[in-house]
Amino acid sequence: MKKTLFIVQASAIAAIYAILTILFAPLSYGQIQVRISEALTILPFFTPAAIPGLFVGCIIANMFGGNGMIDIVFGSLASLIAAYLSYKASRKWIVPLPPVIINGIIIGFILNYLYQLPLLISMVWVAIGQLIACYGLGYPLLLTLEKYKDKIFVKKN
Template sequence: MQKKNIHFLTQAAMIAALYVVLTFIANAFGLANYAVQVRFSEALTILPIFTTAGIPGLFIGCIISNVLTGCALPDIIFGSIATLIGAFGTYKLKSNRFLAVLPPIIANAVIVPLVLKYAYGIEPLWFSFVTVTAGEIISCGVLGLILAAVLNKYKTQIFGTV
């Protein structure tokens, strides 16, 4: 039992660390925050298909990323909650990876534009809905599905019994 808990915590920590590193890479290209966002780290929202450790790992990684990239407090809170909702939804839909990418896309498409408007004053709201949704489709939908296909070949070696 203790070995299983250590394995879970290690996976969650590694996922959080990967999320932070990938967010910093996107941030270096100006893609991590504000109206136009293509966070490479959001591709990791596919991981709850393979391990439940992805849920807390993504949430903690998003919190750390948002703090370290200088996001406003509402963004830190609600942006991270959007990622948590998306990760949990992905886990619930894990039997169909094409449907499993939808929860993070939808959660971020609904929550993040509102955060952008009220935390940063970014207008018009419709533009944020379009750009955030497009970025999430690229990150979660395209990159996430590519990542899932690659990881599926090695899932037992990487995640243990799935």
């Protein structure tokens, strides 16, 4: 039962992440991006199922982004690393921070490599977009979901 719930939660998170990213595509891709779906990066605070869910959702979303295999592989790995670090975060306010830092660095490198955009500027723009999505949207989501966590999520081990 617990394994089935884990798979269902991971699948639902992956689907929601991919749909939100693709639906808001003009905002989701490029040097200046605010992925609305990145608000979901707070979900590892509630369930480890969010780790593979965000990873798979990002893979699917990046398949539609037009940046090829480098983004599909390394952009999605950035989400996997960030989700794991968010899961390990010891305090609520730190949970949105790993996606801001990890994506700022890795996606900044990807944009620099693909489009020869200035590295530091790319990192800063991605990090700003992540701040908006993860703290502006994600942190209020975390506070709201916390009220219902026992009804929605399996407890962390």
